[in-house]
Amino acid sequence: MQPDPIILAFDTSAAHCAAALLRGDEIVALRHEEMAKGQAERLMPLLEEVLAEGGASWSDLDAIGVGVGPGNFTGIRISVSAARGLALSLGIPAIGVSTLEALAFGVDTTILCSVDARREMLYTQAFNDGTASSPILTSFDDIPLPNPKAEANVVGHRAGEIANRTGGQVVAAAFPFTEAIARKTKARMHNVQLPRPAPLYIRTADAAPPRDPAPVILD
Structure with a gap:
């Protein structure tokens, strides 16, 4: 065993x-x-x-x-x-x-995940039956819904407001x-074809550099 x-x-x-x-x-x-x-x-x-x-x-x-x-x-x-x-x-x-994947994990319904991106913006991604849209940076008014007819449940930042648009409900993360x-x-872990972890940057970096240099990601 x-x-x-x-x-x-x-x-x-x-x-x-x-x-x-x-x-x-x-x-x-x-x-x-x-x-x-x-x-x-x-x-x-x-x-x-x-x-x-x-x-x-x-x-x-x-x-x-x-x-x-x-x-x-x-x-x-x-x-x-x-x-x-x-x-x-x-x-x-x-x-x-x-x-966004972590928010959706363990939720079996169609779900729209939302993360605060600051400056009145959101990172969102929809998950449905093992498929997923691409993660995007969007304003609240421009959030693309998973399907025009879907009553998508919502988890994450401003979930209540987003659920009013989807016709779904606010749900808690499963874990x-x-x-x-x-x-x-x-x-x-047994998928040998997965690439090494890499930062998921959707928004471009701010122009002002950080006070301390960021760790270097080696190829």
Whole structure:
């Protein structure tokens, strides 16, 4: 009998540092810390704490799951570069999962996912029966609905207002965010054709450079 796979998932794409440890079908450790800055310094200690809480070590891991955005540019690069480095050093796959995919994971109905993109804009993506539209950046008034006749349920930012347009209902995400990343990673980990995780940038970067340089993503 194959042992249960152990998957470490994490995300810093927004104002948080979050991680989950999945053993088989059970989440054995889950952490979410709100923070506007400092994710680069906090991420590795947090991962060590999550592993210890779940009774695992780095060598026990079978895969790494990482949130790839859309979201904060520098935050996404912190997690993606960490995931790639860990995967390379441990000899295990790293799987990228978007914020929108994580919101939709485990929801069986047609669903429209929405993430705050600031400046009165939204990142949205529709999911239906295993198919998905492309993630886009849109204003509220220009959100493309999944289907003119679909009563799409909605999860995420401004969900109530969007549901009024779709004729659907507001639904809760099926899993906590990083747990969804971990479970989506488990579902994908044996797909050898998946590319390495890469930041999902939908909005172009601001003109002003960050005060500290972002981590370099190696090809």
